[in-house]
Amino acid sequence: MEPKIETGWCPGCGNFAIRDVLEKVFADLPILRNKIVLTSGIGQAAKMPQYLDVNYFNGLHGRSLPPAVGIKLARPDLTVIAYSGDGCMYGEGGNHFIQTLRRRLDITILVSENQVYGLTKGQSSPTTALAVKNDLSPGGNPNLPLNPLALAVTMGAPFVARGFAGDKEHLKALIREAILFKGTAVVDILQPCVSFNKINTYAWYRERVFKLERPLTDRYEAIRTADLWGEKIPIGVIYRNDEAPCREIKEIFQVPLTKADVASRLHMRCVMMR
Amino acid sequence: MEFNVLIGGEGGQGAFSVELELTEILTRLNYHFFATKHYMSRIRGGHNFHMVRIADHPVHALNGGKWEMIAALDDETEALHKPDLREDGIFLSRERTKEIGAESKKLFGEIRAANTALVGIILTVIGVTPEKMAEAAEPGKAEWLKKSGDFAVRWGIAGAFPVSAAAVCPAKFDGNQALAFGALLGGCRFLAGYPMTPATSILHYFSEAAEDLPVHFEQAEDEIAAINMALGASYAGVRSMAATSGGGFALMQEGVSLAGMTETPIVIAVAQRPGPATGLPTRTEQGDLNFILHAGHGEFPRVLFAPGSIVETIELARKAFDLSDRYQIPVFLLTDQYFADSVHVIEEEEIPLDVIARECPVFDETYKRYRLTGNGISPLTFPGLSDALVKLDSDEHDEEGKITEDPELRKRMMDKRLKKMGLLKQEAVLPTFCGAMDAAAVVLCWGSNRLIVKEAVERLNAAGLSVCALHFGQVYPLTPAMIAPYRLEAKKRICVENNATGQFTGLLKRELGLAVDHKVLKCDGDCFTVLELYRTLKGLLT
Ligand SMILES: Cc1ncc(C[n+]2csc(CCOP(=O)(O)OP(=O)(O)O)c2C)c(N)n1
Numbered sequence A: 001m002e003p004k005i006e007t008g009w010c011p012g013c014g015n016f017a018i019r020d021v022l023e024k025v026f027a028d029l030p031i032l033r034n035k036i037v038l039t040s041g042i043g044q045a046a047k048m049p050q051y052l053d054v055n056y057f058n059g060l061h062g063r064s065l066p067p068a069v070g071i072k073l074a075r076p077d078l079t080v081i082a083y084s085g086d087g088c089m090y091g092e093g094g095n096h097f098i099q100t101l102r103r104r105l106d107i108t109i110l111v112s113e114n115q116v117y118g119l120t121k122g123q124s125s126p127t128t129a130l131a132v133k134n135d136l137s138p139g140g141n142p143n144l145p146l147n148p149l150a151l152a153v154t155m156g157a158p159f160v161a162r163g164f165a166g167d168k169e170h171l172k173a174l175i176r177e178a179i180l181f182k183g184t185a186v187v188d189i190l191q192p193c194v195s196f197n198k199i200n201t202y203a204w205y206r207e208r209v210f211k212l213e214r215p216l217t218d219r220y221e222a223i224r225t226a227d228l229w230g231e232k233i234p235i236g237v238i239y240r241n242d243e244a245p246c247r248e249i250k251e252i253f254q255v256p257l258t259k260a261d262v263a264s265r266l267h268m269r270c271v272m273m274r
Numbered sequence B: 001m002e003f004n005v006l007i008g009g010e011g012g013q014g015a016f017s018v019e020l021e022l023t024e025i026l027t028r029l030n031y032h033f034f035a036t037k038h039y040m041s042r043i044r045g046g047h048n049f050h051m052v053r054i055a056d057h058p059v060h061a062l063n064g065g066k067w068e069m070i071a072a073l074d075d076e077t078e079a080l081h082k083p084d085l086r087e088d089g090i091f092l093s094r095e096r097t098k099e100i101g102a103e104s105k106k107l108f109g110e111i112r113a114a115n116t117a118l119v120g121i122i123l124t125v126i127g128v129t130p131e132k133m134a135e136a137a138e139p140g141k142a143e144w145l146k147k148s149g150d151f152a153v154r155w156g157i158a159g160a161f162p163v164s165a166a167a168v169c170p171a172k173f174d175g176n177q178a179l180a181f182g183a184l185l186g187g188c189r190f191l192a193g194y195p196m197t198p199a200t201s202i203l204h205y206f207s208e209a210a211e212d213l214p215v216h217f218e219q220a221e222d223e224i225a226a227i228n229m230a231l232g233a234s235y236a237g238v239r240s241m242a243a244t245s246g247g248g249f250a251l252m253q254e255g256v257s258l259a260g261m262t263e264t265p266i267v268i269a270v271a272q273r274p275g276p277a278t279g280l281p282t283r284t285e286q287g288d289l290n291f292i293l294h295a296g297h298g299e300f301p302r303v304l305f306a307p308g309s310i311v312e313t314i315e316l317a318r319k320a321f322d323l324s325d326r327y328q329i330p331v332f333l334l335t336d337q338y339f340a341d342s343v344h345v346i347e348e349e350e351i352p353l354d355v356i357a358r359e360c361p362v363f364d365e366t367y368k369r370y371r372l373t374g375n376g377i378s379p380l381t382f383p384g385l386s387d388a389l390v391k392l393d394s395d396e397h398d399e400e401g402k403i404t405e406d407p408e409l410r411k412r413m414m415d416k417r418l419k420k421m422g423l424l425k426q427e428a429v430l431p432t433f434c435g436a437m438d439a440a441a442v443v444l445c446w447g448s449n450r451l452i453v454k455e456a457v458e459r460l461n462a463a464g465l466s467v468c469a470l471h472f473g474q475v476y477p478l479t480p481a482m483i484a485p486y487r488l489e490a491k492k493r494i495c496v497e498n499n500a501t502g503q504f505t506g507l508l509k510r511e512l513g514l515a516v517d518h519k520v521l522k523c524d525g526d527c528f529t530v531l532e533l534y535r536t537l538k539g540l541l542t
């Protein structure tokens, strides 16, 4: 059994299961724990790193990804995992999500998908379904939900998956695969929020989720599969492309910069007016 | 002896190329000069002008007097600038420059040769021989340059304003080059940014350096991402910088606050331009001092540098990284369009070349990122170097870096962070004084006005007026020790600033209780010239 830890989560929250899974994944990854860095934003999900024994950069709301990019570029030797909620990752940080996928870095993006702003007490998030009512949308959410998986596939992410907090074994294999995948890997994790989302409950998901047998490798088929929602909800690797090369990162950390190096910068052409 | 030349033309006509080639050759020929420009926020058309002051002694500002020579590549140059030509000055009219273009094209088969020919004419006017020009020419352009003297001879202007070359091993720097160079010396290895005038040339410098040095430049999707990337890189162990202008910095503010709370070292360069909003994108102002001073929610220590010369820029940029690292705080480098786009000559021996290497202390598993210590500074290390886990938190946190809402701990953590301000004050960079200690008046200034003020004060002294100058390269924090030696309270005090409201004047009052008698302000988007300041100050002093 895991030792009991103090968290800021509600009893029954799907994040507990995800935390347990991460703990297990980290324990048997072929990577030293001190080489793992979690970045996160702000939200209930974004507290995740605080409850795991790894390095972390728990930054600002919406900003789990830019620090992850900075860390990976500065220290390619580190295993970088960004963790946040749907609001943080796809709302406040939505542009970072799109742009980070374009950077072709070997990082993992994990999202607690509860279709709600949990920490701020139940407002619509970018993935809240149309017409769902809450305090700030008493007449029902007027917006269409964003489809993070289809978006990720469209943006060229080479590894796109969906997990479910109600199936820990499956989730564990998925997250492990995502971390070990060489390239940007996205895992959107269905995470029931017992306090503010009375629709997408454990029971609701259990009736609907089905496991994909093998990773899809065709982008268009992947997008069609990512589009399935409602009656049937696929979990597993929705898209995997092992051919997409990662970006080469130059070593800069602790590589000395000599006097001759800086002297080489003298007598340079002026580049002004910009 | 000095020679002031203005080259005016539409964007894209080549006036900038003339400035670049001329200043390059002047440097190789050991001339002292200063060059700056006035340009519009467009790529083609409009009216831009480039100003070069060539002298037999160091010059670091626009003279502001009449031009010895004006070259017109467009019609507007004549209308706008000819009234400011000396009576015996040389005016190369639109017709003349067209003639140069047509003949150069005929002779060399390339219209590009016309720019070089204009450079050659200017050099001939100051007495450079064709042989010397050929020696200093850019590759493949020796013939073009040599031939161009013929125009000057034909028009009877060869040697009209002779200037001797008196610089010893000169090196030229524009303001942003100096800032970026200083950053490299400070150990900066990572720059993230999003293009915005007048900061883009800093990004350019790093992207170029990254081609062959252990340095990384990342073009971010926006300024929010830029500063957060830089903070990520800094957390991971690499000294980092973000560079932008006021509008971009507005987006970076959350990152400043994040650096304050997480005690992550970062240097932020802000190249100011006139606001509000998009303002005048390619002109100059010192309008963002208050903004940068107060940027970021919450209370945390910071330092603001606003260097005013090339060497000071290099030194303060280097120091910014050292301070930022030792105190784990955000440090700002304020510059502006005027300084960014001006070229100065310094002598090679003045250039600092020592690189600061970052220390990477190693700890064991008992490491706590925010350990409470006597002076508020917790030992800093980076992830993956040992069993020490590095936990950084934007929430209020305990020593380990975990969220806390404990009021007692909150207070201790606030005290810890703010305590650093006291130590920073002891390390304040002293202002630069020029003139006589017992002068009756003092001109106070900060940032890019330093050398304009210096020359204006020297001229006032030469005219028998008792005035000195004090320039602040560190604008925050301000400490009593910085002004103690100068008995400012006994002098008439005048503050010179490129903004509309006198922001530094307000800061002097607030921080040091120092009231200023007169403010000399300018907010039309242009820099001060020496003559302009001389006249205004003279009016206030007599
Ligand atoms: C700039 C900023 N805006 C708003 C907030 C308030 N805020 C904190 S968390 C959050 C939403 C969290 O939603 P999500 O990311 O889905 O996380 P969850 O709590 O649902 O796990 C908001 C709006 C903030 N901290 N910072």
Ligand code: SF4
Binding pocket: A008, A009, A010, A012, A013, A014, A015, A044, A045, A114, A118, A119, A192, A193, A194, A195, A196
């Ligand atoms: S509000 Fe929802 S998501 Fe947040 S801890 Fe409670 S149950 Fe979990």
Ligand SMILES: [Mg+2]
Binding pocket: A043, A085, A086, A087, A112, A113, A114, A115, A116, A117, A118, A125
């Ligand atoms: Mg959520």
